[in-house]
Amino acid sequence: MNLADIINPNNLVYEKPKLLTENTMHYCPGCSHGVVHKLLAEVILDLDIQEKTIGVSPVGCAVFAYNYIEIDWQEAAHGRAPAVATGIARCNPDKVVFTYQGDGDLASIGTAEILHACNRGENMVVIFVNNGIYGMTGGQMAPTTLLGQVTATTPNGRDAGRNGYPLKITELIAQLPGTSYVTRQSVHTPASIRKCKKAISKAFQAAIDKKGTSFVEVVSTCNMNWKMSPVKSNEWMVDNMFPFYQPGDLKDSTKADPASYTPLKN
Amino acid sequence: MGELRLMKGNEVIAEAAIRCGCDGYFGYPITPQSEIMETLMDREPWNETGMVVLQAESEIASIHMVHGAAGSGKKVMTSSSSPGISLMAEGISYIAGAELPCLIVNVQRGGPGLGTIQPSQADYFQSTKGGGHGDYRLIVLAPSSVQEMNDFVETGFKLAFKYRNPAMILTDGVIGQMMEKVVLADYIPRVTDEEIDRRHGSWVTNGRKPHRERNIITSLEMDSLKMEQNNIRLQDKYAKMEEEDVLFEEVQCEDAEYLLVAFGSSARICQKAVDQCREKGIKVGLLRPITLFPFPKKPIAALAKQVKGMLVVEMNAGQMVEDVQLAAGCMIPVKHFGRMGGIIPSPAEVVEALEQKLIGG
Numbered sequence: 356m357n358l359a360d361i362i363n364p365n366n367l368v369y370e371k372p373k374l375l376t377e378n379t380m381h382y383c384p385g386c387s388h389g390v391v392h393k394l395l396a397e398v399i400l401d402l403d404i405q406e407k408t409i410g411v412s413p414v415g416c417a418v419f420a421y422n423y424i425e426i427d428w429q430e431a432a433h434g435r436a437p438a439v440a441t442g443i444a445r446c447n448p449d450k451v452v453f454t455y456q457g458d459g460d461l462a463s464i465g466t467a468e469i470l471h472a473c474n475r476g477e478n479m480v481v482i483f484v485n486n487g488i489y490g491m492t493g494g495q496m497a498p499t500t501l502l503g504q505v506t507a508t509t510p511n512g513r514d515a516g517r518n519g520y521p522l523k524i525t526e527l528i529a530q531l532p533g534t535s536y537v538t539r540q541s542v543h544t545p546a547s548i549r550k551c552k553k554a555i556s557k558a559f560q561a562a563i564d565k566k567g568t569s570f571v572e573v574v575s576t577c578n579m580n581w582k583m584s585p586v587k588s589n590e591w592m593v594d595n596m597f598p599f600y601q602p603g604d605l606k607d608s609t610k611a612d613p614a615s616y617t618p619l620k621n
Numbered sequence: 622m623g624e625l626r627l628m629k630g631n632e633v634i635a636e637a638a639i640r641c642g643c644d645g646y647f648g649y650p651i652t653p654q655s656e657i658m659e660t661l662m663d664r665e666p667w668n669e670t671g672m673v674v675l676q677a678e679s680e681i682a683s684i685h686m687v688h689g690a691a692g693s694g695k696k697v698m699t700s701s702s703s704p705g706i707s708l709m710a711e712g713i714s715y716i717a718g719a720e721l722p723c724l725i726v727n728v729q730r731g732g733p734g735l736g737t738i739q740p741s742q743a744d745y746f747q748s749t750k751g752g753g754h755g756d757y758r759l760i761v762l763a764p765s766s767v768q769e770m771n772d773f774v775e776t777g778f779k780l781a782f783k784y785r786n787p788a789m790i791l792t793d794g795v796i797g798q799m800m801e802k803v804v805l806a807d808y809i810p811r812v813t814d815e816e817i818d819r820r821h822g823s824w825v826t827n828g829r830k831p832h833r834e835r836n837i838i839t840s841l842e843m844d845s846l847k848m849e850q851n852n853i854r855l856q857d858k859y860a861k862m863e864e865e866d867v868l869f870e871e872v873q874c875e876d877a878e879y880l881l882v883a884f885g886s887s888a889r890i891c892q893k894a895v896d897q898c899r900e901k902g903i904k905v906g907l908l909r910p911i912t913l914f915p916f917p918k919k920p921i922a923a924l925a926k927q928v929k930g931m932l933v934v935e936m937n938a939g940q941m942v943e944d945v946q947l948a949a950g951c952m953i954p955v956k957h958f959g960r961m962g963g964i965i966p967s968p969a970e971v972v973e974a975l976e977q978k979l980i981g982g
Contacts, residue, residue, distance in 0.1 A: 407828040411689070412839075421837045427826035429692045430839035432715050435685035438677070442689025443826070445673045446645045446697065447814075450828055468685070471678035620667075 372396035374405055378422045385585025387575035388417055390542040391484060394552045395455075396424050402559055408451045409443050411436045415457035416490040434465025437472035440479045451562050453480035459489045462498040462524040469528070476533025476567035476619055480558045483525070483570065486577040487596065494580030498522040501595060506580070521599065525572045529605035535566040537606040541574045543589040547602075554604075561609045565618060569609075574600050624805045630770045630796040633803055634700065634726055635660035637774035638672070642809040643724075644695035645673035647686035649705060652738040653794040654728035657700045670811055680705040684712030684725075691721040692838045694817035694825035696778055700726035702794075703744050704735060706752070713787055714753030717855075718840030720824075722781035724774065725759070726790045728797040731963040739963020740794030742885060745940035748791045749914040756852055758859045760788040760866070761913040763884040767801035769911075775806060780866060784858055785824075791913060793936070795886035795965060859915070868911035869920055873899070877906030879979055880924050881971070882945050883934040884910050891934050893968035898975065905975065913941070921948035930954040930979035934971055937961060954979060 360366060374396035382388045399405050405426050412420040414433035421428030431439040436454035444452040461469050461483050469481070488506055489495040495508040499521050503512040513521070529537040536558055540551035551573060558569035574596050576588035583591060628636065634657050638646060648658045658676060666672035673690075677683040683699045690697040701709060706727045716723055727748065731741035748761045760780045762773045770792065777788040817825060822833050829835040842848040870888075873895055874880065883891040888909040898905035908924060910917045925931070930953050933942040942957040949955050958974035960966045 405829060406831070409693070409826050409828060418841065421839065425829070425835055427829050427835050428837045428839075429689060429826045430719070430837070430841055431688070432685060432711055435681065435688075435712070438682040438685035439689035439692070441675070441677075441682075442645070442647065442686035442691070442697070443693050445675060445686070446690040446695045447693050447827055450693075467678055468682055471682065 372400060374400045374425045376423055376425055380423060381419055382416065383579040385576070385578040385588065386416070387486065387542050387573065388484060390548060391482065391573055391575070392420065392423050394542070394548070394555050395482065397552060398556045398559055399424070399426065401556065402563065404451050404559065404563065407449065408453070411440045411443070411452065411454045413454070413456040413460040415460045417455050417457060417484065418491065420455050434460050434463070435468055436460065437465065437468040437477070437479075437481070441472050441475070441477050444477050444479050448478070451559065452478070453482060453559070453562070455482045456484070457490070458483070458485045458487065458497045458499040462522050466524070469524070470531070473528050473568045473570065474531045474533045478562055478565050478619055479568055480562045481568065481570045482555070483572040484575050485572055485600065486575040487521075488577050488580045490577050490580055498524070499600075501599060523600070525570065525605060528570050534568045534570055534606060535608050536561050536569040538570070538604045539572040539574060539600060539602050541592070541602055543576070543592060557609065566609055567619065572600070574602065623807055626803055626805060627800055628767060628803050629656060629798060629800050630767045630792065631656035631728065631798065632660045633767050633770045634774060634790070635664065636805060637771045638698060639664060639666045639670060640806050640808050641775040641778060642670065642696060642811040643672055643698060643778070644811055645675070645690050645697040646699065647675050647677050647683040647690070647697070648699050649677050649680045649683050649701065651680075651702045651705045653730060653740070653797050654700050654702050654726070657726065672811070680708040681712065684709035684716070687723045688712055688716050688719070688721065691716060691723045692719070692825065693827040694821040696812065698724035698726065700728065702728045702730045703732050703741070706744065706747065710753035713759070714751075714755055714757060715840055716787045717757035717759070718755060719838050720785040721787070721838065722778070722785050723787050724777045724781055724790070725787055727792070729791065729793040731961065737963040738794070740886065740965060741937065741961070741963060742793055742887060742935050743937040743940070743961065744791065745913065745935065745937060748789055749916070749944075757855060758914050760784065760786060760862060761791050762788065762868075763791050763911060763913050764796060765885050765888045765909065767796065767799060767803045770796060771803050771805060784862060786858065791885070793886055863915040866912065867915045867917050867919070869917035870909040870911060871920065872907040872909065874906035874908060874924060876904050877924070877927065878904040878929050879975060880928045880931045881905060881907045881934055881975070882910070882921065882931055882941070883907065884913060884941065886965070887934045887936055890966060890968055891971060894971035894975070897968055897972050901972075903980065910941070916944050916948070918948040921945055922950065925949040925952045928953065930956065932971075932975050932979055933957050934966065935959045936965065
């Protein structure tokens, strides 16, 4: 097959999702955010909800998420995305609302907001990108930083006595009756990307069906602040993050009898 | 005439919110304003008008819920008291920065810190000078009666939407807990989603429509030149407020030789003090700023040419007095009298302070 054949539209097998904008992403090469954005854009288009979806972007590396997906977006303060999303969702019950948050945003400064939004069972999707480090501010310890992991504020490795333990917030969230689907995914291989897309799609379908909060953690890499190559980062994640943050569904009651749970009352 | 009732100030805020077509209230309990949310929950407006009422997990969450709902073009509000408003400062700054309309009610109590649950006016600086980070202003309305608690809910929303800026009703435990006669407003229907799209389609984030570009609500701008332009736009808006929406009341100022300046519950006390002074033969008038921002600089400047001195009466250590001094421009003595920590001054104390600080001094 020559170049002319390859670029012939009739031979097109893959293209950039139509909902991704033309803006050049600010993410570092090798970062997981770009893949997660792509999956979100695909799922929103697949479900044909681009005209009723509102994204809530966080403070952190994904602060500019609104630049990349062609939908309405509102920017939240650090950690407050679940509260902002609650306000939108409660006053616009026919719309689909999601938050996109990192580990510092969701599991540190915004712990109260995420736990209570999930506990109330707000009809929303939470995309939680966990790379165990603060990216935007330059690689400081996050609540999800592993014991022994070196960061700018744990230069000799995270020490439980000095810094406390890594927080498995997704396990906490899965305990809450307000959540219907809680899962942990990754995007480091073609297979895991396909699986993650299915999970995101299921989460959005649950929000459309008003089944409460759906929560998708994506265990991710931050090769820049981990100070590794993208390939090495993926290996480090599999060897070190996965044993602690085990991929898979933590909870799935999306198929449960609707009579078995209390729908949100507006 | 609307329905006449005997009600508490706090209850009236709730009733007025339902009647003016408010879409949502998000709040957290704190004394002395908890009756606002209690009244709303008891009235169950979701059955009547479709209004959402939600008890949030904190004041921080409350204001960010308001932030979100306001972004979708809805008419939404929160209420709290002083320490809770401090917690909301972050969210208020974001809402002002993102240029969204909303209504915030502060039923003040004495501070600093946990302070007291008794009334105070010590949040004047916080309310009128910003309160959170960055160069922003709130539209601040100071009711001095239960009737004005009712009226200013709709006034606050009107101004908030006119300027796409948060408006605050700055009241205190006196007015919030006081029962008075009030004429309630007639019901206004909630604005429909179609109408929101028609009026606010250029900025609301309620789902991208085929006929418009997608909207993004943010206060973030990394380009300093653009960020300065954003700030200039805000400052122009605040200047327009000062031109078009200053509210104040003058009581017996025509022949006044001395002027009391007071807002909210202090103005009620000063009204009585004016009467007591006049009985003694002292010609005293009262100027009551109703909007604390925009501040009534012009009427104060005009009266500074007429009176021999001004006494600013506040339940704080002296906050609005600075704005009065600026407006009066050093032409005459401008003194302060205040009580703090939840103490409400009596009219007799005000008369005595006026005599000591201005007439006798």
